[in-house]
Amino acid sequence: MVNLEKSKAMFEKAREYLPGGVSSPVRAIKPYPFYTEKASGCRITDIDGNEYIDYCLGYGPNMLGHANPVVKKAISDQLEKGWLYGTPTESEFKLAERIAAAYPGIDMLRFVSTGTEATMSALRAARGYTGKNKFVKIEGGFHGAHDSVLVKAGSGASTLGKPDSLGVPQDFTKHTLQAPYNNIEAMTDLLESSDDIAAVIMEPVMGNVGPVLPQEGYLEEIRKLTKEYDTLLIFDEVITGFRLAMGGAQEYYGVTPDLTTLGKIIGGGMPIGVFGGRKDIIEMIAPSGSVYQAGTFSGHPASVAAGNAVLDVLEKENAHEKLNTMGQNVRSRLSDMVTDKGLDYSVSGIGSMFKIFFGDMPTNYQDVLKCDKEGYFNFFHKMLDQGIFIPPSQFETNFLSLAHTEDDLEATFEAYESCL
């Protein structure tokens, strides 16, 4: 058993001041989380001195690994010049230009500080543009922690068994409609039911109960339907953006949404969010239009410096080809293990995302809910004891980084072999 004595003592103190001893619920690993001292490459070290190979990677952003030297230099160069101006900067504009060049669905964009802000603002833009009130989200989809999307939400909300949140007035969610993923008929019925639907918002690959993959033709059909019913399509690519390809899932699947949200990887581990899309929609954002949106930290110089550095490394390293091949190999090794052991588990994933579901291969949220959550959590602890940090919840995705080596992967497979 891994020794977590210091973490345990810190948890006892921390929970006096932080609910659950943490700043975000997904980190509240029972009986207590390990508290991190430092991280480098694909390794994270806790305050008891235990080192783990990390497949959580800050819940996705650290695609280059922790403390990547190029990103570190870009951030520290920026810090030398001051780090918050309240004015626009050249690196902010450059990053915007590079993102727009990579994303088929983005002509213009605005920087914000989190994925939550990005989806909240994208929905406001969609409503402002269309003059309609309602939107459709996918059951189990997670679009951050703002009021109108905290309905049947994935991620920590589902892990805690509370996919709806107290404190959100029903009036705030009465415009939120829900459709199951991979179900065209249900989506058609919803779109048919009202002419007041501003947008369909979805993670093209469900990453917050997943990865759960789109069935063949699903995204294309959703695109067709949203056009037919004069409703905007928002791809929430906070997880898939820069992960599956430079141009995210929209490039990978060849389906172009009207609006896109990004975050995580494009901040290189610094806080960032982006919402962007068609010029005629984004031009409605203040000051050029009347949809108000603002933020003191938006386009934060240190975050955009990190973002530009991340793109430099991704381009130089031909990262997506490398990581997607690595992902394929990992999934295939894990699938062989599961089959050899005769387990009723399923190995899912795409690109550099992967996951063992403790149950049948899910196609939607209801399927994921049928998986063995407890069994998965016991497995998580066994892996931690072997020095492997995978997400503690059946609802979160594992990620690979450029810093994972063949040796790291072999050590990981050995741990899977014994823990499964």
Ligand SMILES: N[C@H](C=O)CCC(=O)O
């Ligand atoms: N799945 C969440 C975001 O994508 C995990 C991050 C968090 O809630 O702290």
